[in-house]
Structure formats: structure tokens, C-alpha cells
Amino acid sequence: MKKLWITLTYLVFIILLIIPLIRIFYGSWAEGWEGFIKALSRPQSLHALQMTGTIVVLVTLINTIFGVMLAIYLVRATWLGPRIKQFLNSLVDLPFAVSPVIGGLMIVLLLGPHTVIGSFFEDSGFKVVYALPGMVLATLFVTFPLMVREVMPVLQEIGSQQEEAASTLGAYSWYTFWKVTWPAIRWGVIYGVVLTVARSMGEFGAVLVVSGNIMNKTQTATTLVYQDVENFNVLAANSVALVLATISIALLLLMEWAKKRKGH
Amino acid sequence: MNLMFRSRWWSFGFRSTVMLYFVVLIVLPIIGIYTQSFSSGWEPFWSSVSDPLAWKSVLLTVRLSVIATAINVLIGTMIGWVLIRYKFWGRSILNSLVDLPFALPTAVGGLMILLLLGPNSFVGNIAGRLGFEIVFHEPAIVIAMVFVTFPFVIRAVQPLLEEMDKSEEEAAYTMGASKLRTFFQVILPAILPGIISGGMLAFSRSLAEFGAVVLVAGNIPGKTLIASVFIFGEVESDNPQGAASVSILLLTLSFLILWIVNAIQSRRAGK
Amino acid sequence: MHIEVNQLNKHFGDFHAVNNVSFTIEKGRLIGLLGPSGGGKTSILRMLAGLETPDTGDIVFHGKRVNDLPPQERGIGFVFQNYALFKHMTVFDNIAFGLKVKKQPKDQIRERVMSLVELTGLKGFEHRYPHQLSGGQRQRVAFARALAPEPQLLLLDEPFAAIDAKIRQELRTWLKDMIERLGITSIFVTHDQDEAIEVADEIMIINKGRLEQKGTPWDIYKNPQTQFVASFIGESTIVSEVHKLKGFEDASSWAGTKALIRPEYIEVGKTSEFKIISATETGRIKHIHFRGSEWMVEVQVGDVTLITYRSLEKEVLHPGEEVNVLVHRAYLFNDTDSWIMENKLKEDPMPVHI
Numbered sequence: 031m032k033k034l035w036i037t038l039t040y041l042v043f044i045i046l047l048i049i050p051l052i053r054i055f056y057g058s059w060a061e062g063w064e065g066f067i068k069a070l071s072r073p074q075s076l077h078a079l080q081m082t083g084t085i086v087v088l089v090t091l092i093n094t095i096f097g098v099m100l101a102i103y104l105v106r107a108t109w110l111g112p113r114i115k116q117f118l119n120s121l122v123d124l125p126f127a128v129s130p131v132i133g134g135l136m137i138v139l140l141l142g143p144h145t146v147i148g149s150f151f152e153d154s155g156f157k158v159v160y161a162l163p164g165m166v167l168a169t170l171f172v173t174f175p176l177m178v179r180e181v182m183p184v185l186q187e188i189g190s191q192q193e194e195a196a197s198t199l200g201a202y203s204w205y206t207f208w209k210v211t212w213p214a215i216r217w218g219v220i221y222g223v224v225l226t227v228a229r230s231m232g233e234f235g236a237v238l239v240v241s242g243n244i245m246n247k248t249q250t251a252t253t254l255v256y257q258d259v260e261n262f263n264v265l266a267a268n269s270v271a272l273v274l275a276t277i278s279i280a281l282l283l284l285m286e287w288a289k290k291r292k293g294h
Numbered sequence: 295m296n297l298m299f300r301s302r303w304w305s306f307g308f309r310s311t312v313m314l315y316f317v318v319l320i321v322l323p324i325i326g327i328y329t330q331s332f333s334s335g336w337e338p339f340w341s342s343v344s345d346p347l348a349w350k351s352v353l354l355t356v357r358l359s360v361i362a363t364a365i366n367v368l369i370g371t372m373i374g375w376v377l378i379r380y381k382f383w384g385r386s387i388l389n390s391l392v393d394l395p396f397a398l399p400t401a402v403g404g405l406m407i408l409l410l411l412g413p414n415s416f417v418g419n420i421a422g423r424l425g426f427e428i429v430f431h432e433p434a435i436v437i438a439m440v441f442v443t444f445p446f447v448i449r450a451v452q453p454l455l456e457e458m459d460k461s462e463e464e465a466a467y468t469m470g471a472s473k474l475r476t477f478f479q480v481i482l483p484a485i486l487p488g489i490i491s492g493g494m495l496a497f498s499r500s501l502a503e504f505g506a507v508v509l510v511a512g513n514i515p516g517k518t519l520i521a522s523v524f525i526f527g528e529v530e531s532d533n534p535q536g537a538a539s540v541s542i543l544l545l546t547l548s549f550l551i552l553w554i555v556n557a558i559q560s561r562r563a564g565k
Numbered sequence: 566m567h568i569e570v571n572q573l574n575k576h577f578g579d580f581h582a583v584n585n586v587s588f589t590i591e592k593g594r595l596i597g598l599l600g601p602s603g604g605g606k607t608s609i610l611r612m613l614a615g616l617e618t619p620d621t622g623d624i625v626f627h628g629k630r631v632n633d634l635p636p637q638e639r640g641i642g643f644v645f646q647n648y649a650l651f652k653h654m655t656v657f658d659n660i661a662f663g664l665k666v667k668k669q670p671k672d673q674i675r676e677r678v679m680s681l682v683e684l685t686g687l688k689g690f691e692h693r694y695p696h697q698l699s700g701g702q703r704q705r706v707a708f709a710r711a712l713a714p715e716p717q718l719l720l721l722d723e724p725f726a727a728i729d730a731k732i733r734q735e736l737r738t739w740l741k742d743m744i745e746r747l748g749i750t751s752i753f754v755t756h757d758q759d760e761a762i763e764v765a766d767e768i769m770i771i772n773k774g775r776l777e778q779k780g781t782p783w784d785i786y787k788n789p790q791t792q793f794v795a796s797f798i799g800e801s802t803i804v805s806e807v808h809k810l811k812g813f814e815d816a817s818s819w820a821g822t823k824a825l826i827r828p829e830y831i832e833v834g835k836t837s838e839f840k841i842i843s844a845t846e847t848g849r850i851k852h853i854h855f856r857g858s859e860w861m862v863e864v865q866v867g868d869v870t871l872i873t874y875r876s877l878e879k880e881v882l883h884p885g886e887e888v889n890v891l892v893h894r895a896y897l898f899n900d901t902d903s904w905i906m907e908n909k910l911k912e913d914p915m916p917v918h919i
Contacts, residue, residue: 031473032380035372035375035376035380036376036380036382038372038376039372039373039376039377039388040384040388042369042372042373043373043388043391046440046441046444047391047394047395047444048391049410050403050406050407050409050410050441051394051406053409053410054402054409057409096312096315096316099308099312100312100315100316103309103312103313107309109309120553120556121316121320121321122320123552123556124320124324124549124552125320126495126498126499126552127498127502127545127548127549127551127552128324128502128545128548129501129502129503129504129521129522129525129541129544129545129548130502130504130505130522131502131504131522131523131525131526131529132327132502132522132525132541132544132545133323134529135327135525135534135537135538135541136323136324136326136327137323138529138534139323139326139327139534139538140322140323140326142534167319170319171319171320171323174319174320203305225396228396229396231399232397232398232399232400232401232402232505233399234399234400234401234504234505235400235504235505235522235526238504238526239526239529251399252399252400252401252402252505253401255399255401255402255405256401256505256508256509259405259408259509264409267405268405268409271399271401271402271405271406274398274399274402275398275402278394278397278398278399279394281397282390282391282393282394282397283390285390285393285397286390459647459649461645461646461647461649462649462650462652464614464616464636464643464645464649465643465645465649465650465651465710466651466662467615467616467635467636467637468614468615468616468636468641468642468643468711469642469662469663469666469710469711469713469714470637470638470663470666470667470714471637471662471663471666472637475666479651479662480651483651483653483654484652484653
């Protein structure tokens with residue numbers, strides 16, 4: 031019985047995860063190293079990868095800072111009533127329930143060129159939708175819960191006693207944060223960062239809607255893969271996908287490492 | 295005094311910024327989409343939703359998501375069980391691999407399925423000869439959904455299994471219960487909350503999935519066009535109002551699921 | 566049920582958990598498996614239950630070898646250390662579980678469960694869930710659940726470990742009465758000697774996977790057969806140069822022999838309290854501690870500190886006071902042997918009969 035279950039488990043993993051991974055690797059070498067390099071060195075590939083990189087950096091930075099602070103407020107703040115805290119807490123997960131396409135649509139609806147705010151920004155020469163700011167906003171929306179949800183349980187678990195102890199010893203809030211709170215939540219934050227990087231790198235639906243997918247302008251790595259597939263340029267799609275998949279696996283390893291450290 | 299005043303002022307500024315960010319980023323867009331779809335009253339909302347292509351896409355999404363969730367509940371419970379209960383070669387590697395679909399861009403996931411099962415692939419050929427169609431038909435959509443939501447049930451079931459005391463099982467054995475009976479009457483009830491909340495999350499993610507599906511579905515209106523792709527199409531064809539109307543159908547459903555999951559989890563935490 | 570165990574062995578990896586253990590248990594006895602934690606007691610219990618398979622050796626119930634029977638078919642009841650109650654079932658459903666497995670008719674199940682509920686004093690709690698019960702109540706549910714299918718043998722793994730001290734005392738007496746009334750063969754594991762002595766008809770002392778001694782509590786206390794048993798049961802002081810004590814001079818003829826002296830073997834008091842002064846040592850009171858029902862006295866004799874008890878009825882001693890100390894007997898042991906030696910001066914060498 032035991033053997034059967036283990037075999038079945040291996041089968042599921044091999045069919046669902048391992049063979050597809052191998053297929054991506056193998057697919058991008060269909061025309062050898064040259065084809066792979068050629069597909070990657072197209073100007074649109076380079077631009078798309080650079081675009082994805084920019085979004086990842088910006089989103090990770092903003093999401094980490096605001097996520098950690100919001101987590102601290104939602105757990106510790108005394109200036110928020112418990113009911114309000116509970117309400118805000120339940121709002122945190124909303125982006126999980128929203129289809130990324132809808133997330134993108136929301137931003138288009140609010141800030142698109144036909145809206146009041148959108149046209150205001152447009153007139154002052156600042157494009158939001160179909161430009162980088164909108165894409166960053168969409169990705170921020172999608173990745174929002176990741177950091178908060180990683181940090182909050184850690185904060186709850188360590189309790190506020192250590193921080194109170196620090197304050198009775200004369201430490202002020204910044205000092206307490208760096209010396210007491212931060213070391214405790216550090217691995218949770220790092221895990222959250224890895225999740226945010228993975229998600230912002232891989233975000234597709236929201237970005238596709240917001241960016242308009244304009245080649246060499248607002249195209250990201252994932253939307254380029256989509257476009258290449260639509261244009262039946264499978265080899266090129268494969269090459270970009272291989273880069274993304276490799277980074278994903280590296281992130282997965284990082285995730286495992288952070289998870290282990292977090293557990294201690 | 296001056297210093298204290300300044301630090302108060304700073305912290306007030308911080309708080310307001312963080313809260314404002316929270317509200318503007320999360321709450322405003324959601325309110326925006328509900329108001330947008332009702333902006334011109336019930337009539338246009340109703341006509342967008344009652345468009346057969348629209349409601350067919352929503353129904354199709356729900357139906358396929360149910361199938362994908364059922365598959366995931368079965369294999370997820372099994373894998374969660376095997377990874378916790380049995381020691382075998384490669385266990386920790388498999389356990390790390392579980393999260394791969396979370397780390398991998400969904401578009402890459404879609405591409406993988408397309409390559410493996412597509413018309414020119416080995417499997418695709420065999421299936422085609424047997425009279426099956428996978429890619430650009432419903433099976434491919436289900437496969438994409440299963441792939442993307444693969445970790446949810448496993449990750450929800452594992453902690454419960456780990457927490458569960460093995461002696462509960464042994465107690466059942468000493469009272470004469472068979473393995474099957476012990477599984478259904480002792481183990482399953484203990485991990486059921488995990489299966490339900492994991493399944494709900496998988497379901498809500500399946501409803502929302504876009505990237506993996508759009509590449510493999512073929513997107514034939516009324517046949518393999520799922521809701522999120524329909525919404526995308528509406529946006530592309532410059533009909534944001536129609537997109538918003540279908541969106542709130544999907545959103546309301548997802549919120550309901552999220553709320554149920556939260557209720558289950560807080561009930562468990564309360565015990 | 567009559568139980569026979571022959572040459573039982575169990576390894577966990579390199580660890581020899583149970584080492585050549587053999588014993589027989591008469592029907593209806595209440596046996597305590599006593600020993601330090603990690604000594605193999607629980608492994609023996611789990612092998613009897615069929616939850617663990619022995620490497621070698623036989624387990625015989627009623628003359629029938631049961632090694633290959635799964636736990637489902639051994640006709641045993643098992644009470645787990647943490648009770649292992651089914652969390653999602655009520656008290657009633659927990660107790661009824663084994664009966665439902667046996668496919669008994671509903672009304673019969675109901676009757677049996679209700680009688681057990683009554684017997685265990687859980688009336689009115691049938692519809693509660695385990696998390697709504699106190700530790701003692703959970704223990705009783707676990708007990709009732711194990712008894713419901715009318716097992717021939719009841720196995721209890723540290724049944725009182727998770728209960729606080731005050732209720733533990735109460736439950737011990739309750740459990741002993743209950744098992745006596747039902748007349749079911751029972752084996753319980755414990756690391757608490759008071760518990761074993763108080764509850765069990767017979768004790769088996771297990772250490773490092775070996776059965777050190779089996780016997781009634783009184784037997785084991787009076788005639789410990791190994792040094793481990795002697796030091797594990799009761800309190801004691803180990804004295805390395807016992808021949809320096811009065812009345813034990815003969816001990817010097819066995820080199821490397823040490824003595825184990827229990828507090829009960831020692832009498833301490835004023836000169837007037839002793840009949841034969843020549844058998845006593847002089848000592849000095851080091852400390853006294855009030856123990857609720859008696860004094861614990863630490864007394865210095867030469868360079869050894871001995872511990873004994875003194876009744877509250879007798880005159881109170883004070884630290885620093887000079888007293889007489891009579892050592893009645895000592896338990897002597899060396900690497901190969903152990904025996905009990907009486908104080909040879911204690912008996913009047915020239916009794917005068919009037």
C-alpha cells in the first residue's frame with residue numbers, strides 16, 4: 031500500500047512538474063545554442079527582460095517597506111480599535127481573490143486616459159496606464175498580501191513583551207525596531223521578498239491589461255512570451271521562458287532556504 | 295519637548311502614509327469596479343451580463359474550476375499524506391518542488407502545457423489519433439488550472455497531518471478498526487478543514503487564472519473562452535463597462551469563497 | 566487473559582530498546598511496568614498491543630502465539646499517554662467507536678456506552694467534545710473507550726502523566742478500584758515509583774531494555790535483587806566505606822563493596838532512646854527539614870552523611886546536637902554480587918533472661 035502511494039506521488043510530480051520543466055529546457059535548444067542566443071538577443075527580448083527587472087526592483091522595494099509597516103500596525107497598533115484592525119486585516123487578502131486581469135482592469139478604469147484622474151495626469155505629461163507606473167501599480171496590487179501575510183504571524187508569535195522590555199530598558203522605537211523586532215521578523219521578511227520577486231516577475235494578466243503590451247515600450251518578459259506564442263514563434267517564446275523558469279527555480283531554492291531559517 | 299513633538303508628528307505622518315497607501319491601492323480599485331459597472335444603472339449591467347457569451351464564459355469557468363479543484367483535492371490530499379507520513383528517497387526534494395507553480399510565471403506554465411500536449415507534440419499526436427482533443431479544448435484548461443493551483447491543498451493539509459497525533463490512529467486500530475475505516479473516520483475528519491480551505495483557495499485561484507489558460511484554451515467564444523479571458527477581450531475591444539460587469543460576477547464569487555475560508559480558519563484558531 | 570512473553574527483543578536502529586525480556590502474567594492481575602524514561606517500558610507495551618513488531622521472541626495470549634496478529638484482532642484495550650481521544654467526536658461517539666467497529670446493534674451500543682459513562686462518572690458529559698473536558702475527565706473517557714469493546718487485556722501507557730498532582734492521587738485510587746471490580750488483566754507503564762507501588766499488584770522493573778525484577782511491591786522493596794532496583798525503589802544513601810560503620814566491620818573482607826542504606830534502616834535519637842548503645846554510632850545533626858508528616862534528618866557520622874526520618878511524636882532534635890545513630894541493615898553490592906547485611910551488634914550478644 032505504502033509503495034503504491036509513493037509511486038503515485040512520484041508519478042504526479044513527474045508528469046505535472048518535472049516533464050514540463052525538462053520540456054522547456056529541451057525546447058529552447060531545438061536550434062542549438064545559437065537559436066537560443068538569437069531569440070534572447072532580439073531587441074524586444076532584451077527590452078522586455080529589462081522592463082521585468084525594473085518592475086521587480088520597484089515593486090519589491092515598495093511592497094517590502096509598506097508591507098512590513100502595515101503588518102506592524104495591524105498587529106501592534108493601539109491607535110486602531112480592535113474592530114477596525116480586524117476589518118483591515120480581512121481586507122489584506124482581497125487581492126488574492128481578484129483575478130489579475132480584473133486587477134489590471136481596475137487600474138485602467140480608475141486611471142485610464144478617459145478618466146478624470148487619468149486625463150489630469152496625462153495633461154501634466156505623466157502617463158500612468160499603458161506605461162511603467164500603471165504596470166508597477168498593477169503588480170503592487172497583486173503582490174500586496176504576500177509580505178503582510180508573512181510578517182504578521184511572526185509578529186503575533188513573538189508577542190510584544192520583548193519590545194516592551196526594550197522600552198523599559200530605555201530604548202526608543204527605532205532602536206527597538208532594529209535591535210529587537212527586526213532580528214525576529216528578518217527571515218519572514220526575506221521569505222516575503224522572495225515571494226514578491228517571484229510573483230512580480232511572473233505577473234502576466236494584470237500587466238497585460240494595464241500595459242497594452244506595446245513592443246519595446248511596455249512589454250515585459252511574460253507578455254513577450256505570450257506574444258511570441260500568438261505569433262507562432264515557439265522557439266523564441268521558449269528561450270525567454272527558459273530564462274524565467276531558471277530564475278523561478280533559483281527563487282524556489284531561496285524560498286526553501288528562507289523557510290528553513292524562518293523555522294528556527 | 296521639541297524633540298518629542300517632532301517624533302509624534304513623524305509617526306503620525308508615517309501612519310497616515312501607510313494607511314492611505316493601503317486604502318488607495320486595495321480598496322479604491324475594488325470600489326471603483328463596482329461603481330463603474332453600475333455607473334449607468336442596472337440596464338447596461340444586465341445587458342452585459344445576459345450576453346450569452348458572457349454568462350457562458352462564467353459558467354464554463356465555474357464548471358472547469360470545480361473539476362480542477364476536485365482533482366487537486368484528491369491528489370493534494372494524497373501527496374500531503376505521502377510527504378508527511380512516509381520516509382523515502384527524494385522526499386525533501388519533492389516537498390520543495392511543490393511550490394514550483396507558485397514560483398513559476400503562469401505564462402511559462404501555460405507554454406509548458408502547450409509544448410507538451412500541443413498539436414505537434416508526442417502526447418498530442420497520440421491523443422489526436424485516439425480522437426481526443428486536449429489543447430484548445432477543455433482538458434487543457436483543466437490541466438492548466440490543476441498545475442497553477444497544485445500547491446494549495448498540499449500546503450493546507452500538511453500542517454494538520456503533522457500536528458495530528460499518531461496515537462489517535464493507533465487507538466482506532468486497538469479498537470479493531472481497519473485501515474480504511476480509520477482513514478475515513480479518524481484521519482479524514484481531522485484534516486478536513488485543511489482540505490476544505492485548501493480546496494476553496496484552489497477554486498478561487500482557478501476562477502481567477504488567466505496566464506496559463508489563455509495560452510492553451512484556444513479562446514473560442516462560447517466554447518473554451520473562460521471568464522478572465524472574456525474580460526481581457528472586452529478590455530481589448532474597448533468595452534470597459536462590459537468587462538467590469540462580468541468582473542463583478544467573478545469578484546463577488548471569489549470574495550464569498552475568501553470569506554468562507556477565513557471563517558473556517560478563524561473557527562479552527564478559536565478551538 | 567494469561568500472558569506469556571518469551572525472549573522479546575526490539576531494536577530501533579542501533580538502539581537495543583528491549584533486551585531478552587521474558588515474563589508471565591496471571592489472569593486478572595494489575596501489573597506496573599516501572600523504570601526510568603527511555604528504558605523500553607513503552608516499547609514492551611506497544612509490542613503487546615501489536616503496534617510494534619518484535620525483532621525476535623514470542624508473545625503468547627492464552628496459549629496462542631499472537632505475534633502475527635494485527636492490533637485490531639488482539640482483543641486489547643489501550644489507553645494512550647495523551648489519551649488520543651478523537652477530537653471531532655463527542656464523548657459518546659468516542660466510547661462507542663469500538664462497538665460500532667464491531668457492528669453491534671444500535672440500542673446495545675447505547676446501553677453499553679451509557680453504563681460506561683455512568684461507571685466512569687461522566688454522566689451529563691456524553692455530548693461534550695474532548696476539548697471541553699478537564700484532564701481527569703479526558704483520562705476517564707480514554708479509559709471508558711478502551712473498556713467498551715470488553716477487551717481481555719487493558720494496556721495503559723503512563724495513564725496519569727498528564728494530570729496535575731492533586732487529581733492524580735484521586736484517579737489512581739479510582740483506577741485501581743475500577744480494574745479490581747472488573748477483574749480485567751491490566752498492565753500500566755509508569756516512571757513514578759509511588760504510583761507503581763500504590764496501584765500495582767505486581768511490579769516489573771525495566772531498565773535499559775532489561776527486566777530487572779518482577780514481584781509484589783513489598784517483595785521488591787524488601788529484597789531488591791539488583792543494585793539498580795535497590796537504588797530505584799525507595800530513597801537511599803550510597804556509602805562507599807561501609808566497614809567503618811559500627812556493626813558492619815565484616816564488610817571489609819569484600820574489597821570494593823559499597824552499601825546502600827535506606828532512611829528506614831536508620832534510627833536516630835537521644836541516648837535514652839536506644840536499648841543497646843554499643844550498636845550505635847555517635848553523630849551530629851547537620852540539618853533537619855519539616856516534611857509535613859515527619860522530620861527528615863541529615864546526620865553526619867564520621868565522614869558520611871546519612872538521611873533518615875523521625876516521627877513528630879518524638880523529642881525534636883536540633884542542628885549541631887550530638888545524637889546516637891543505629892544502622893539496622895545495609896544493602897551491600899559489588900560488581901558481581903549483592904546481598905543484605907544486618908547489623909551484627911544489634912542483637913544483644915549476652916541476653917540476660919530473667
